[in-house]
Amino acid sequence: MHRPRKEMIAETRAKLIAAARQAFGTTGYAEASMDDFTASAGLTRGALYHHFGDKKGLLQAVIAEIDAEMAARVNEVASRAPTRWQHFVDECTTYIEMALEPEIQRIMFRDGPAVLGDPAQWPNASACVGSMTDHLTALQGEGVVVPGVDPETAARLINGASSQAAQRIANSNDPKATSKMVVAAFKQLLEGLLRKPAQQPV
Amino acid sequence: MHRPRKEMIAETRAKLIAAARQAFGTTGYAEASMDDFTASAGLTRGALYHHFGDKKGLLQAVIAEIDAEMAARVNEVASRAPTRWQHFVDECTTYIEMALEPEIQRIMFRDGPAVLGDPAQWPNASACVGSMTDHLTALQGEGVVVPGVDPETAARLINGASSQAAQRIANSNDPKATSKMVVAAFKQLLEGLLRKPAQQPV
DNA sequence: CTATTTCTCATACGCTTCGTATGTAATTGT
DNA sequence: ACAATTACATACGAAGCGTATGAGAAATAG
Incomplete structure (x- = not known):
């Protein structure tokens, strides 16, 4: 035994x-x-x-676990998409969907940053941002995304917008309707990254 | 006496x-x-x-004070800009600049949300978002911004991106250089809101 | 002008929580 | 098998928070 x-x-x-x-x-x-x-x-x-x-150490462990789960889900969904750009957009929307869960919002977006500081500085976490960064880099190489922007920077900004998007949906009294609105606005922002001549489908 | x-x-x-x-x-x-x-x-x-x-009540009072100061600064800078779109962009960049101050980051973006919840639900605060919403509404009416997006939603998303932008600059070991990069990426995202035919100058 | 009531703020107490120091049984190395 | 290490529990002290109580000044009334 x-x-x-x-x-x-x-x-x-x-x-x-x-x-x-x-x-x-x-x-x-x-x-x-x-x-x-x-x-x-x-x-x-x-x-x-x-x-x-200590308590913070335990929080770090919890965050590492959740982050790994989120990265796994994103990578899974990421696999099936016709174009790489669509792939990237799906990744973002999946991220928003995950951020709708109260547990993730609370731990990853509110208490985590408050206790441990800027998530960008976390040692292990933010695997999702890493993935988004990779895709943006590739898209830039393909000429789909404007060449000026730094991929990781853009990924972080999008990450911040996603977090707000999720919170807005989650706190709405009509989540279905607001979800439509928020995701539409979000995708609109993303199109700012596209090169103008190459008019990509939404 | x-x-x-x-x-x-x-x-x-x-x-x-x-x-x-x-x-x-x-x-x-x-x-x-x-x-x-x-x-x-x-x-x-x-x-x-x-x-x-209680302690939270005091935090609310502190936040109200800071928010009022931020709104005042934004409104002041907002006054001088050739076009309304430029006006809006200046507002955003001013917001990012303010968010560079450690006190604002800590109280408004980290501890505040952690203790009091989603800033969008705060009673008095987020005057800046209100101003941005107004400008987006007007810009939509003028046909500068795409008609599909909800102004307040967009303002919130941009707000989230701004917060991340500020954190990225603040935590950089070369703030000058990263500031250039981050603001560039940020403006690029903002252009997603512009109507395609009306090619606006950056 | 005095008495009473109403504020503003300080003091005192108990409760909860955290971190550490210590103890103990189980496991490993030799 | 015996020493050393590990994995946890227990015990203790130190803060911190919230409330209940108290004191002294100002406002109000008669």
């Missing part, structure tokens, strides 16, 4: 992350009591401090 | 807001001790709770 120790450790880490993710995503980081959510995982703060150093 | 009571009250409120603004802007909201920064204003938490209800 003595399972290998590595698995036990991984299990407690996973339980801790899961419990924290639940608490941070609903109650919020600041209001989440470490005693409470560690207890909900059948553990104490002792385990938390041992594995993650 | 007995100045009217109303003035005394206004003075303590102002002292409290100033001290909190200083503390929130540098130390950060969560790390700022109410005992400490009230003491730095020559007061105690008693005054704070009396006037603002």
Whole structure:
């Protein structure tokens, strides 16, 4: 019955992350009591401090997990699209859709930046931005996107707009309708990146 | 020496807001001790709770003050520009410039949203977005901006992009150079709002 | 002009939370 | 098998926050 120790450790880490993710995503980081959510995982703060150093360390781990999931979803959806530009646009809209989940909004867009600072400076996270940057670079090479702009910069700006887009939809009392409006405005902004002569379909 | 009571009250409120603004802007909201920064204003938490209800109430007051200042600055710069579109673009870049200040970034873009939620839902704030919305509406009426997009939605998206733009510049190790890059990319995005036939000068 | 009421703000208390220091059982290396 | 390390729990101290209470000055009334 003595399972290998590595698995036990991984299990407690996973339980801790899961419990924290639940608490941070609903109650919020600041209001989440470490005693409470560690207890909900059948553990104490002792385990938390041992594995993650402090509360912020645990938040980092939660964010890394969520970011990995988001990147996976984006990459999956990204696979099927006729043109690379469409591919890129789909990536953005998928990102917005994911950002609609309250847990992601709360942890990734509100508490995360407040506690850990600018997401651009996070060590592991923002895989989505990385992917968007790659596509923009390629699109620039193909002459679809205007040559002047820095891909990563553009990706970050779009990222900020996406976050606002998601919040606007999520806080609307008619999400269906506002979603139409917001995504339309968003795509319109994106077209600013296209070279004028090459009139791309929306 | 007995100045009217109303003035005394206004003075303590102002002292409290100033001290909190200083503390929130540098130390950060969560790390700022109410005992400490009230003491730095020559007061105690008693005054704070009396006037603002709680820590969040004080943060709201600080945000209202900063927002008013930002709106004033934007409106001032807005006055002089040849075309309305240029006017709008200047407004955005001014917004980005203001967002470079650490105090504004910290309070308005990081701690504020984390503590009080989506800025779009704030009662008094976001006067800047209101101004941008007005200009976009007018530009749409003039046929400069594409008719499809909702002005306030677009203003919010641009606002999100501006925030990211400012953070990117502020966290750069070569702010001058990155500023050029970021503003260029930002303006490129804005051009997505322009009607294609009416080729507007950058 | 005095008495009472109403403010403004300080003080005192309890509760919660966090971080650390310490303890203990289990596991690994030799 | 014995020492050393690891993985957690427990115990303790230090803040911080919110409330309840109190004091003193100003406004108001008679």
